Amino acid sequence: MVRGAPDARGSPSSITQCCGHCAVAPGPAPRADFNSLRTKFLLPTALVRLHATLLSATLLAVPTAQAQSALRSAPSTRGTAEVVLSVPRPEGDTSPAPAPLKVKIDYGQPHRRGRVVAGALAADLGKVWRLGANTPTVLSTDVDLLIGGKPVAKGTYVLWAETSASGPWTLIVSSDPGGDYKQASDVARVPLTSRTLADPIESLTISLVPGPEGAPRGDLRIMWGTREFTTTWALK
Numbered sequence: 001m002v003r004g005a006p007d008a009r010g011s012p013s014s015i016t017q018c019c020g021h022c023a024v025a026p027g028p029a030p031r032a033d034f035n036s037l038r039t040k041f042l043l044p045t046a047l048v049r050l051h052a053t054l055l056s057a058t059l060l061a062v063p064t065a066q067a068q069s070a071l072r073s074a075p076s077t078r079g080t081a082e083v084v085l086s087v088p089r090p091e092g093d094t095s096p097a098p099a100p101l102k103v104k105i106d107y108g109q110p111h112r113r114g115r116v117v118a119g120a121l122a123a124d125l126g127k128v129w130r131l132g133a134n135t136p137t138v139l140s141t142d143v144d145l146l147i148g149g150k151p152v153a154k155g156t157y158v159l160w161a162e163t164s165a166s167g168p169w170t171l172i173v174s175s176d177p178g179g180d181y182k183q184a185s186d187v188a189r190v191p192l193t194s195r196t197l198a199d200p201i202e203s204l205t206i207s208l209v210p211g212p213e214g215a216p217r218g219d220l221r222i223m224w225g226t227r228e229f230t231t232t233w234a235l236k
Contacts, residue, residue: 076133079109081208085143085216085235101142103208103233105159108133110224111203117225118165119194125165128172128181131222132204136179147173147220148190148231157187161222161229168194169229171220192222192229200225208233 085101110133115121120129131137137159145152152173160172160181169192176185204224211218217234 075113076111077109077203079107079132079204079206081105081206083208083210083218083233103139103141103143103145105137105139105206105208107131107137107159107204107206108135109204112200112225117200119169119222119224119227119229120161120163122165125163127163129161129163130179130181131159131161131171131206136177137206138177139173144236146232146234146236147171147188148192150188150190151236152188161192162189168192171222171229171231190231192231194227194229197223197226197228201228 082102082104085103087098087100089095089097110121118125139152139157139159141152141154141156144154148171150173155175156177158174158177160174162170162172171190171192172181172186173188173190174181174185175187176182201223205222207219207221207223209219209221210216217232220231220233222229
């Protein structure tokens with residue numbers, strides 16, 4: 001057995017060299033190697049814990065059969081009417097087609113569900129109604145329009161209806177995005193043509209009907225219960 005030479009301070013080093021079978025003298029713990037091992041094994045452990053947490057969150061987001069049986073549907077749905085306007089290209093132009101332009105109405109869609117509806121529920125007749133359920137009815141247009149002959153510049157608006165139990169209605173285009181009607185924000189007031197429907201419509205339906213052969217004009221129709229209201233839309 002050959003012991004190591006004394007270190008700079010004159011004391012034997014903690015390293016023991018040997019030949020054959022011999023015991024190794026104890027020395028200071030190899031901290032660098034220990035930290036490497038800890039890093040090597042703790043990082044995967046942390047990842048496993050992270051995956052377990054994400055898995056638990058995913059499982060919690062999926063209702064169990066018992067919890068799912070307690071779910072209830074909202075009484076109204078969402079409705080959308082949309083006209084897509086394609087932009088023509090000059091003959092021989094092989095560049096990518098430009099994005100189409102759109103006119104869109106998005107609204108909360110209430111349902112009759114056995115109630116008496118004459119264009120709106122009785123509680124909403126004779127007043128300015130939001131023309132839908134829960135949230136404002138929004139018109140967004142990428143082009144300048146004429147609605148019932150009234151100019152409406154491209155942009156985003158809220159639609160309202162001044163209703164009547166038996167007489168004509170008026171469609172109101174408002175620039176105020178809030179939830180309360182403000183007459184000062186009226187952009188256009190459009191008289192609506194009405195007719196009585198033989199078969200009641202179950203769900204409020206707002207339609208943008210395009211003209212024949214792709215003409216950029218047509219009808220804007222509002223139907224619910226026993227009444228239908230109509231005006232025109234067209235590019236300005």
